[in-house]
Amino acid sequence: MIVAPAGATSTGRGNRVAPTLVAGVDVSYDKTSPRITAAAVMMNVTTGEEVEAAVVHGEVSFPYVPGLLALREVPILLAALGRLVHRPEAVVCDGYGIAHPRRFSLACHLGVVTRLPTFGVAKTPFVATYDEPGPRRGDRSSLCDGDDVLGQVLRTQDDVKPVFVSVGHRTSLDQAASLTLDLSPRYRLPEVIRRADFLSREALRRNENR
């Protein structure tokens, strides 16, 4: 007989095992120069272990404009992702996906270009309205714009500010939120994002003092 693989969904089309190899990406900026650094970190969600990491240096090529973050960060993020040996089954971005004024932000751009499943986990509200979710880990509410559900406001730790999860490319909101919780066993933000943030900062500092 035929048996569904572990982690497979049971609802019709789009069946897919939950991703195991997940990458997180982030960019750090230098205050007094155009130098920037990006890091891509891949972890095995099942074991919680880091599989590999890549860091790249570059320069800002576009100013920060609310709503156009992708134009600023996608190029160097692609460079960092390109240095990974393994192909991630999903990529987590530090920012938004479709919860955006034009419904197409960082995680969407990165997903379309790489053809990888992507989603965004943002730290502060940007667009859409929401009700404050409950106080416990796993409590959530919808990020809405009228009748459109653009994402979830998700509490990843008890009594800690929630994060804003939105789909980027080839993934469902439920899977993105579920994966965000799996990736955040101890702290507010996904471990891959914390690691990418740390590594990009560290590399930037090192590059500054030379």
Added chain:
DNA sequence: GCGACAG
């Protein structure tokens, strides 16, 4: 017109 505005 005014204010707000991911990272």
Added chain:
DNA sequence: ATCTTGTCGC
């Protein structure tokens, strides 16, 4: 994003 002191809590 980055800067930046003290402070509250495990």
